[in-house]
Amino acid sequence: MVSEKMLALGKSPSKIRDLFEYGNRRKAEIGAENVFDYSIGNPSVEPPEKVREVILELLSTSDSVALHGYTSAQGDREVRQSICDYVNRTHGTSLTADHFYMTCGAAASLTISLRALCAEEGDEFLTFAPFFPEYRVFTESVGGSFDAVPCDPTDFQPDVEALRERLTPKTRGVLINSPNNPSGAVITAGTLTKLCDVLREKSEEFGHPIVLIADEPYRELVYGDVEVPYPMNYYDDTIVCYSYSKSLSLPGERIGYIAVSDRMKDERDVYFAICGAGRSLGYVCAPSLMQRVVSRCQGMTSDVSIYRKNRDILAGALTKYGFRVVQPDGAFYLFVEAMEPSAEAFAERAKEYELLLVPSDSFGLPGFVRISYCVSTEMIERSLPAFEKLAKSYQK
Ligand code: PLP
Secondary structure: OOOHHHHHHHHOOOHHHHHHHHHHHHHHHHOHHHOEEOOOOOOOOOOOHHHHHHHHHHHHHOOHHHHOOOOOOOOOHHHHHHHHHHHHHHHOOOOOHHHEEEEOHHHHHHHHHHHHHOOOOOOEEEEEEOOOOHHHHHHHHOOOEEEEEEEOOOOOOEOHHHHHHHOOOOEEEEEEEOOOOOOOOOOOHHHHHHHHHHHHHHHHHHOOOOEEEEEOOOOOOEOOOOOOOOHHHOOOOEEEEEEOOOOOOOHHHOOEEEEEOOOOOOHHHHHHHHHHHHHHHOOOOOOHHHHHHHHOOOOOOOOHHHHHHHHHHHHHHHHHHOOOEOOOOEOOEEEEEOOOOOHHHHHHHHHHOOEEOEEHHHHOOOOEEEEEOOOOHHHHHHHHHHHHHHHHHHHO
């Protein structure tokens, strides 16, 4: 006997993973160079050189028993202190090391936070569509209920009025993700201010705080002089779920953190609930070598100019071929309108040209495809004729 819920989850991989596996089979059949795989968000840019230097230095100079040993459950104190100092310096916050909990990336940060906040079966967590599909899985696995309200389809800014209508006394938290996967949109300071005003108004009306959960693995991946406002500076009841998967190109190393605002209501209880949730999920003592590595690489980012170049080539060419593209300010995704009502059918047709594009239904907004441009610039250039043929096939 096994859990029916977990069995169903295990047997139905995400659309993204499904397409990624299809791509691997197809590459084996016709050669990797003939498949244009835009399915998965695996960083294509190397980590900063400093990451390698720090790893080598730690391995050659540290006491290896201590280096590879358990740290405190919530993460090594010095590591948390150095990350805390960086966050305070950068964002003007006044956090302490005891507002930080080291995790195995944003997925763990989110699951732990949701588990800590979900007080009763059926407590509600809301986000904006389009959203990272695993939000639903993470929320439902801790007994919460999950729903999404729309964004403005022209610029993918959250529709704050739609949120106001949808909030109920059962709402425990609202998840935001900026820069966004899959749209690439960055929530502006103006939108965030309005959003936080609504959360304050409704928290007061319902008599309990609605927590803002900010999922921030793409914070540093922005192009030009775009600013990503720091949510804790806009709203007291905020938890930031951070990851180094994308900023330092370390997704396989599984390292990130949770930061609990020092201004949250009952902030000590929230922090201890985070510690308890981490414990109950077995997410204690995040990878110890990586904790030390990231603590010494604060403020560094992989070379985002490569992603920017990819974005510009792809967005420019696709627009020329007749696709409707909303220019993304960050992350490494283009969200492009499908050329027929069904995104699934459109993505199937794209496969005929060996283009692997993720249909948007599981992101909560039908009618689009997501194109992950964290691939080589050379592959993007080779794939352009295939995009042109795909567009032409609809113009006949
Ligand atoms: N949140 C978003 C929006 C993501 O796109 C991803 C990964 O792609 C995650 C969370 C999970 O990130 P991590 O690899 O740090 O667990």
